[in-house]
Amino acid sequence: MFHVKHQGEDQGFQRVVAVANQKGGVGKTTTVMNLGAALATFEQKVLVIDLDPQSNCSSGLGWSRQDAPTSYHVLEGLVPLMDAVVPSSFPGLDLLPASPDLVGAEVELLAQEDRALCLAQALKASPPPHHWVLIDCPPSLGILTVNALAAAQSVLIPIQCEYFALEGVSELMRTLERVRAAWNPNLAIEGVVLTLYDERLSLANQVVEEVRRFFADDVFSTVVPRNVRLAEAPSFGRTILEYDIKSRGAQAYLSLARELLERRLAHETRRAG
Template sequence: MNRIAVANQKGGVGKTTTAINLATALAAIGWRVLLVDLDPQGNASTGLGIKHSQRERSSYDVLIGSSSVVDAAVATRVPRLDVLPATVDLSGAEVEMVSMPDRAHRLDKALNAASARWDICLIDCPPSLGLLTVNALVAARHVLVPLQCEFFALEGLSQLLQTVERIRAAFNPELSILGVALTMFDRRNNLSQAVSEDVRACLGGVVFDTIVPRNVRLSEAPSHGLPALIYDLKCPGSEAYVRLARELLSRLPRVAEAA
């Protein structure tokens, strides 16, 4: 099972929107997809239409060891796409895990036990570099970084990259940066173009060719409990995520079970 952490410690850069729509695109082409919601706000779960009454078990239960991933995962309205939902209990998980000797490996061990169930796993990380994100990076094999096309886009990116290097050295030598996805691009704003050029100049080929535009339909979709690709497949945001999914696939190792 390929595992990708969608991470950036800055909030509001499109992590959850990216995770939801890439998961939907991959499921649409036949992959069995698990989306792990590791954000206590639970926006990825809500954005896929998972009501709080359906979250009897959650990623919190998996991390503290009271449930398996298979038992806690919930099927979504998207065929072949399941979500490991989040609840507000997750906000206390970091405190509870501090005393556990394997606190950085909790998610990794849980996913190892469920590796035959899904072809690919996307992990929606919280906007921080705390123990929840560390668990995601230890469990993942790749990191996808959504980067907002605004003035402070590169602020904090070096800190995330340093964290990735530390995780690679201490826990997970297989971890690699899959790519940086530019999001919330506003073609009417010269600053967006300038930021895009600066990021490509700094990071080169690690930046995906696809740029996700700022799009009203992308913002509306979660309120309907639907991925944008289902809410409005023809909107510019959805079309961008379809292209981004193709690029992502071209960078991933082959998975024998995937369609």
């Protein structure tokens, strides 16, 4: 088993990762849910923050309450972050749920001077005792995604193995540069994960080659396949590891988690040396 040294509950989290791509349908929410669960199987305490008004990540992790505080209340400063965190059905995986109210937050935050730093301030004021904090961003580069990027140490970019896969990536890169310049100079790319891969299609293999040329060593070796079981699991409020651990989708996310931990361990070792 991997084990990343825990800083202790009074010292907060170790790694905050925004999972972002302004294109929809690239497997962003699927990656947040199932990478989070896979990391938890490697004895990592994981918090998923849902910042998407569609709240698919929340429902996919089994959350359905309507009267509980959500990420909207946290961004508005109405509730401390950890007071809104709830356990998911998967051991070691917690959730800060979202609701459609976040659409209002996008408008309301624009009136605040420090509108891009609301999530960063909430994390600092109420630090989670987790090894990993994964932020599910909406499919846009609006104020909610900017909040995630300003609060994160790194960004994980899912890219689907389909036509126009790299469309809009240059815009995302420009947004990362703006966030670095204005709020978060140390924001790094955690990696790029290829999703929705269908080995039967020559186009998919061409996309893999193109993305690897563009991002080079930032691309994870693990490729997440197009998998019916992955698509079915959220409708049951479950991660793929609960729904069908033997499926190709489950095995891909376990492999991705292992690779992510190996990369992080190698990076920390280099820093320490």
